[in-house]
Amino acid sequence: MAGKHLEPVPQSSSTTIIAPRVKKGLPKFRLAIIAALLVLGGGSLLTAWWPGSSDHVSNATRNELQKSFATLAPLQLEPVAPQDMERALDTMHLDTPQRAQLRAAVTSSLATHQTDQTRLVWVEVWDFASEDGDVVHLASAGFSIDCNLLNAHQRIAIPVDATHRLTVTGAVDGGGGITLGIHTSTGPVLLPVLAPGQTLQLPLGI
Secondary structure: OEEEOOOOOOOOOOOOOOOOOOOOOHHHHHHHHHHHHHHOOOHHHHHHHOOOOOOOOOHHHHHHHHHHHHOOOOEOOOEOOHHHHHHHHHOOOOOHHHHHHHHHHHHHHHHHOOOOOOEEEEEEEEEOOOOOOOEEEEEEOOEEEEEEOOOOOEEEEEEEOOOOEEEEEEEEOOOOOEOEEEEEOOEEEEOOOEOOOOEEEEEEOO
C-alpha cells in the first residue's frame, strides 16, 4: 500500500508487460508441478503460482452490484478513538508536517465536538474476487492513497470533512475488472466492478 498524500499523483495511462521467454521443455515441468499440487490438495498454492489468475465476475453479478450501488445508503464507518489517533496516522504514511497538520485539525474537532470539521475514520478494504493485483485510489478531505487490494482485509484511516464523501477511483486492473469490498459498521459492501480511471463517489454517514 503506497501513500498518495494531499496532492493526487497522475496515473500512468498504460502499462506494457513483456512476457519472459519460456525455455524449451518448461510446459512439461509445469504440468508435473500442477499434477503434484492437485494430488496434494494444493489448489490455493496453484492459484498463487500459476500466472494469469484474474477475476471472473458474471454479467448477472455485475448487474446486481450496479443495482445495489444505485440505492446505496451512506456508509457507516467507525470513528478513530482519540487514544488510537497515532496508530491511525501511522497507516496513512504522512510526512512530518502533514501529520502534524492533520493531528491538529482532528484534535480541534474532537475538542469542539463539531461534526462538520475534519475527523478520522477507519476504512477496511479487500478484493472480493481473485487476488490478482487490483489497485484502487481512495481520496477524502484532501488526502489520497493507493491501495493494493488483497483478499485479506486491510484497515487504514482516512480523514472525513463536511462533504462526507469518499472518492474511489480504479487505478490498476489485474484482469476481469477491479473488485473492491468495503467493510462498514453495518456489514460488508461490494462495489460495482471498476475499470481503470472509473470513479465512484461514496456517501459517508458519519
